[in-house]
Amino acid sequence: MKEDSCLHAALICLGMLYYSHATSTEKLNHSRLSLHGHHEKGKEGQILHRSKRGWVWNQFFVIEEYTGPDPVLVGRLHSDIDSGDGNIKYILSGEGAGIIFVIDDKSGNIHATKTLDREERAQYTLTAQAVDRNTNRPLEPPSEFIVKVQDINDNPPEFLHENYHANVPERSNVGTSVIQVTASDADDPTYGNSAKLVYSILEGQPYFSVEAQTGIIRTALPNMDREAKEEYHVVIQAKDMGGHMGGLSGTTKVTITLTDVNDNPPKFPQSVYQMSVSEAAVPGEEVGRVKAKDPDIGENGLVSYSIIDGDGMDMFEITTDYETQEGVVKLKKVLDFETQKFYSLKVEAANVHIDPKFISNGPFKDTVTVKITVEDADEPPIFLAPSYILEVQENSNLGTVVGRVHAKDPDVANSAIRYSIDRHTDLERYFSINPEDGYIKTIKPLDREEIAWHNISVFATEAHNRHQEAKVPVAIKVLDVNDNAPKFAAVYEAFICENSQSNQPFITITADDKDDAANGPRFIFSLPPEIIHNPNFTLRDNRDNMFFLDMSHGHEESRGSN
Numbered sequence: 404m405k406e407d408s409c410l411h412a413a414l415i416c417l418g419m420l421y422y423s424h425a426t427s428t429e430k431l432n433h434s435r436l437s438l439h440g441h442h443e444k445g446k447e448g449q450i451l452h453r454s455k456r457g458w459v460w461n462q463f464f465v466i467e468e469y470t471g472p473d474p475v476l477v478g479r480l481h482s483d484i485d486s487g488d489g490n491i492k493y494i495l496s497g498e499g500a501g502i503i504f505v506i507d508d509k510s511g512n513i514h515a516t517k518t519l520d521r522e523e524r525a526q527y528t529l530t531a532q533a534v535d536r537n538t539n540r541p542l543e544p545p546s547e548f549i550v551k552v553q554d555i556n557d558n559p560p561e562f563l564h565e566n567y568h569a570n571v572p573e574r575s576n577v578g579t580s581v582i583q584v585t586a587s588d589a590d591d592p593t594y595g596n597s598a599k600l601v602y603s604i605l606e607g608q609p610y611f612s613v614e615a616q617t618g619i620i621r622t623a624l625p626n627m628d629r630e631a632k633e634e635y636h637v638v639i640q641a642k643d644m645g646g647h648m649g650g651l652s653g654t655t656k657v658t659i660t661l662t663d664v665n666d667n668p669p670k671f672p673q674s675v676y677q678m679s680v681s682e683a684a685v686p687g688e689e690v691g692r693v694k695a696k697d698p699d700i701g702e703n704g705l706v707s708y709s710i711i712d713g714d715g716m717d718m719f720e721i722t723t724d725y726e727t728q729e730g731v732v733k734l735k736k737v738l739d740f741e742t743q744k745f746y747s748l749k750v751e752a753a754n755v756h757i758d759p760k761f762i763s764n765g766p767f768k769d770t771v772t773v774k775i776t777v778e779d780a781d782e783p784p785i786f787l788a789p790s791y792i793l794e795v796q797e798n799s800n801l802g803t804v805v806g807r808v809h810a811k812d813p814d815v816a817n818s819a820i821r822y823s824i825d826r827h828t829d830l831e832r833y834f835s836i837n838p839e840d841g842y843i844k845t846i847k848p849l850d851r852e853e854i855a856w857h858n859i860s861v862f863a864t865e866a867h868n869r870h871q872e873a874k875v876p877v878a879i880k881v882l883d884v885n886d887n888a889p890k891f892a893a894v895y896e897a898f899i900c901e902n903s904q905s906n907q908p909f910i911t912i913t914a915d916d917k918d919d920a921a922n923g924p925r926f927i928f929s930l931p932p933e934i935i936h937n938p939n940f941t942l943r944d945n946r947d948n949m950f951f952l953d954m955s956h957g958h959e960e961s962r963g964s965n
């Protein structure tokens with residue numbers, strides 16, 4: 404050692420696993436370091452000496468988390484002028500002085516009294532002084548030095564989240580990125596490998612893999628099918644020390660859900676559906692439902708139905724119930740059991756949204772046969788004519804047949820029919836009908852001049868079921884017979900002046916007749932016998948049921964008015 408009056412700062416490293424010469428010298432200020440060669444490597448470590456003009460302010464290192472029985476020796480201050488007689492007193496001040504770091508004022512040994520945690524505090528700045536023990540006169544100018552807490556790998560990697568949730572479409576290509584998980588490590592990232600993390604997958608193989616450096620999880624198996632397995636539980640580990648033995652590790656759980664793509668075509672579970680419908684069903688009525696199964700969900704499972712063939716195409720239609728994903732077969736037109744008893748439809752179910760990527764899994768449609776049986780309904784009787792017009796002469800004998808109505812049961816059973824007159828339409832009961840054969844007869848004299856038309860209604864019911872009823876209008880025309888004599892319209896009274904002009908009409912006489920035109924006018928007028936030979940009056944035919952009576956001098960004369 405050199406004999407110069409300088410203080411020597413000494414660094415003693417005790418049990419510094421991670422301490423190395425290179426590290427320490429890197430951190431020294433080479434320009435001021437003159438005592439390289441003076442390293443003294445003893446059992447306890449190194450003592451570094453100072454150049455002549457001041458302290459050598461190395462950084463002292465103390466390993467964190469030291470839990471030995473005795474306080475750990477951080478290092479030793481030493482001045483070259485210290486002859487060892489105890490006259491020099493070393494004083495320590497600054498961060499943690501006297502609390503964490505205590506100095507033996509005689510020997511200059513600095514001890515750490517507490518366990519230090521680098522993650523809590525990485526370094527402490529302290530000031531050293533050497534004074535004369537008796538006078539307290541500083542023997543060296545005070546100077547600062549740093550105690551660095553040396554990292555050990557005491558922090559395991561920790562993931563930002565305990566659980567992750569991620570989605571990836573089913574059947575994604577191998578290597579599709581799913582999610583990136585990230586762990587952090589509280590240890591010193593600049594020193595050693597304590598914070599050097601490597602990711603690996605503990606659970607979830609062979610479906611997924613993780614990138615060792617980035618924590619990116621990717622798909623590792625082709626054609627993963629959501630319909631087979633939808634959810635995967637993946638466990639990712641992050642390990643420090645570059646993943647080597649002895650490193651600390653942390654794990655996270657990643658729940659990966661496969662999202663649906665349209666990779667399944669709809670399929671009918673059966674090849675034929677049987678349905679039946681009554682011929683009495685009204686158009687729009689539901690006949691039955693079909694359903695194609697599609698294991699996909701959402702719009703990938705949407706199916707729409709259509710009728711593509713069959714002899715029932717005109718009679719039936721199909722709509723899609725998007726709530727239940729069923730095809731609803733409905734009646735379009737009125738059926739007739741007696742005309743056609745069976746229909747067949749070819750129904751197609753097709754996916755609405757098709758993914759071009761999976762077109763090879765198609766076609767995304769399926770067909771099924773729907774067989775429909777028409778059931779006979781007990782239908783009401785049907786009159787052979789929509790209405791009847793019958794004729795009967797007035798004054799006919801009671802019991803005269805007016806005519807006949809005819810109804811039939813359209814059902815295969817062809818039940819017997821019973822006829823009756825709607826009495827509301829024949830309150831006076833002019834007519835009767837034979838319930839079995841539909842013949843209508845008079846039961847009361849008819850007078851055309853009173854009622855010319857008897858517009859009645861006739862019911863036909865099935866003998867065994869009175870509720871199956873039909874009604875038809877029957878208009879009965881009463882034909883005229885000449886049963887009314889003409890009548891003068893009034894009692895005529897005429898006055899005539901004497902010497903009045905002859906051949907001038909002085910009164911017009913009219914007559915009428917209740918009978919129909921055929922049996923009424925023209926009327927024949929004539930003067931009664933007592934006047935007929937009186938040459939003074941003439942009767943003149945006016946051809947419209949009017950006659951003029953003239954004054955004349957001579958003989959009767961008949962003349963047209965037009």
Ligand SMILES: *[C@@H]1O[C@H](CO)[C@@H](O)[C@H](O)[C@H]1NC(C)=O
Nearest residue numbers: 431432433434435436459460
């Ligand atoms: C280190 O040396 C340089 C000269 O190379 C000097 O300028 C600097 O002040 C020194 N640093 C310390 C902390 O002594």
Ligand SMILES: *[C@@H]1O[C@H](CO)[C@@H](O)[C@H](O)[C@H]1NC(C)=O
Nearest residue numbers: 792856857858859877878879
């Ligand atoms: C009765 O029916 C006939 C034929 O349809 C019609 O001309 C006539 O006006 C009807 N009479 C009454 C009172 O409804």
Ligand SMILES: CC(=O)N[C@H]1CO[C@H](CO)[C@@H](O)[C@@H]1O
Nearest residue numbers: 901902936937938939940956
């Ligand atoms: C029968 C009769 O009354 N004849 C009369 C016709 O008119 C002349 C004169 O106007 C009378 O003298 C007749 O008596």
Ligand SMILES: [Ca+2]
Nearest residue numbers: 664665666699
């Ligand atoms: Ca699918």
